[in-house]
Amino acid sequence: LGFNPSYIAPSPYIPIIKESLNLKAKDIPRLALEPTANVFMLPNISAFVGADIVAGILAICMWKNEKISLFIDLGTNGEIVLGSKRKMWTCSTAAGPAFEGARISSGI
Structure with a gap:
């Protein structure tokens, strides 16, 4: 690009x-x-909360849900979204080191 x-x-x-x-x-x-x-x-939410989380929010219709939902994406980075159509909070952290040496071969 x-x-x-x-x-x-x-x-x-x-x-x-x-x-x-x-x-x-x-x-x-x-x-x-x-x-x-x-x-x-898709757009990023911030520097460390990317388009994969936006895709998750859209996939589970979190943006139009009255009830509070929790969406978690674990990979090299761990990202979490908590919220509903009224408001959402996101956070991220390095998650890869938590799984190093854990002998995970096919996901969690």
């Missing part, structure tokens, strides 16, 4: 893009899709 990756390393990490992107496949180099296909990238 032509973004400068040097911004990934310095502290504090500040993402280059936080908003969603809507592109044509033909505008993304080396992407093996039909050139006229739309490619939609």
